Structures are given as structure tokens and as C-alpha cells.
């Protein structure tokens with residue numbers, strides 16, 4: 001079985017963060033492992049508290065994983081502080097991690113800030129240069145490219161700037177901002193659009209986490225970057241189309257929309 005590791009924060013409501021990553025990896029057929037950067041007390045309406053682990057303990061989790069079951073891909077999500085980011089960079093280099101997908105999580109769907117300002121600088125200087133793929137949404141791409149994005153042409157310009165700066169592929173997610181859920185991949189030689197139909201569903205909690213974990217899963221399985229993104233886009237479209245409707249805010253998606261077995265049956269009554 002292929003394997004993947006998520007290094008991210010826990011979302012108590014289960015729709016984003018570590019929980020979304022593990023569900024996504026399992027649904028995409030890979031064995032999921034985790035190194036937790038922080039616990040969040042969170043639900044579909046917002047984040048009420050965050051408790052970070054120490055850099056030493058995060059390092060120990062990563063050591064435990066790599067020295068036993070080597071992950072075929074690593075997805076990195078919420079990492080709130082500079083010290084934790086430095087620890088991850090140190091460990092990725094130590095273990096020569098492959099297929100590294102960095103989702104530069106800055107703000108939750110609910111609007112809560114998930115990274116400190118000084119950590120953004122460390123993310124840029126220490127972690128992003130180790131990525132094979134960066135997956136910013138539009139506001140994150142604006143911060144990373146230092147420009148405003150209001151059109152598809154500007155998405156292409158910003159993704160190009162970020163890709164050249166950090167020497168990696170960049171997937172700029174259209175999400176709900178510019179175009180109809182169309183995402184742009186920028187490599188050193190190509191610009192490829194992944195066109196998605198906009199699904200009229202207000203429940204988009206954890207879409208970014210889910211997409212990056214699905215891409216990491218496909219890279220772990222040996223698909224090319226382009227194919228991995230194409231397959232991940234199909235997966236998230238299915239999970240959103242299932243129209244799960246839980247919670248009072250922007251709810252989670254159905255990560256298991258495509259899984260039916262004897263064990264998923266419900267009681268008749």
C-alpha cells in the first residue's frame with residue numbers, strides 16, 4: 001500500500017486540517033499518517049482557540065514516522081509559528097522527503113487567522129523552497145506574489161512569480177474568488193488550467209486541505225503532477241457535489257461520497 005504523511009493542525013469539527021487530510025488519503029487509497037502541529041478548538045462557524053505543540057514534539061512525531069514507515073508523499077497544512085516551520089524544514093531535509101505539497105494555510109474559510117506574521121516570512125524562506133508543489137488560494141497568492149489578483153491573467157502572472165521565486169510548481173486555486181472554481185498550474189515550462197464547474201454549495205469548510213491531500217495521495221501512487229491534480233480536482237468536485245449539510249456555518253464535504261460497502265450501511269430503523 002502506498003503511504004502519505006500530513007503535517008498539519010487538528011480541526012475538532014473534522015472537516016478541515018488533519019481530519020480532512022486523513023479521510024481524503026484513505027478515500028484515495030493510500031495509508032495515512034500524521035504529525036500534528038496544533039490543536040484547534042473549531043467548528044463550522046469559527047476557531048475559538050489554538051494550542052500548538054512544541055517544535056521538539058513535532059520533530060519527534062516526524063522522526064517516528066520516517067524511521068518506520070517512510071511516506072511516499074508529504075502534505076503540509078496549518079503551521080502557525082516560525083519555530084515549527086523551521087523544525088519541519090530541518091526534518092524534510094534530514095529525511096530527503098519526496099513529493100512535498102505545501103498548502104500555505106493563512107486564513108480559515110470562517111475568516112480566522114491561522115499563522116503569525118513572522119511565520120509567513122519563515123514559510124517563504126525555509127519551507128517553500130523545499131516544496132514540489134505550492135497550493136495557494138487567491139488571497140495567499142496575493143501575499144506571496146505581492147500583487148492584487150482580479151482576473152485569470154493576473155492569476156497566471158502571480159503563479160509565475162511564485163513559481164520562479166521558490167523553484168517549484170504552483171497551483172493557484174480559483175476557488176470562489178475569480179473564475180468558476182478553475183485552478184491554474186504553473187510549472188517552469190507550462191501553464192495548465194483545470195476547469196471546474198462551480199457547485200452551488202455554501203459548505204466549503206476544508207476544501208483547500210482536501211485538495212492538497214488528494215494531490216499528495218496521487219503523487220504517492222506514482223501519478224504525474226498534472227494527472228495528480230486532475231484526479232484531485234475530480235475527487236473534490238465529487239465530495240462537494242454530495243451536498244452534505246452539517247453544522248450552522250460553512251459545513252464540511254462528504255469525503256467518503258464514493259465509498260459504499262457492507263460497513264457503510266445504516267440501520268433500517
Ligand SMILES: Nc1ncnc2c1ncn2[C@@H]1O[C@H](COP(=O)(O)OP(=O)(O)OP(=O)(O)O)[C@@H](O)[C@H]1O
Nearest residue numbers: 109137173174175181182198199206207208209211
Ligand atoms: N463552490 C465550488 N465549486 C466547485 N469547486 C470549488 C468550489 N469552491 C472551491 N472549489 C475548489 O476547491 C478547491 C480548493 O479551493 P479553495 O479556493 O476553496 O481553497 P482554499 O481557499 O485554500 O480552501 P480553505 O477554505 O479550505 O482554506 C479548488 O479546486 C477549488 O476550485
Ligand SMILES: Cc1ncc(CO)c(N)n1
Nearest residue numbers: 009010011016017078108
Ligand atoms: C486545522 C485547520 N487547518 C486548515 C484550515 C483551513 O481550512 C482550518 N480551518 N483548520
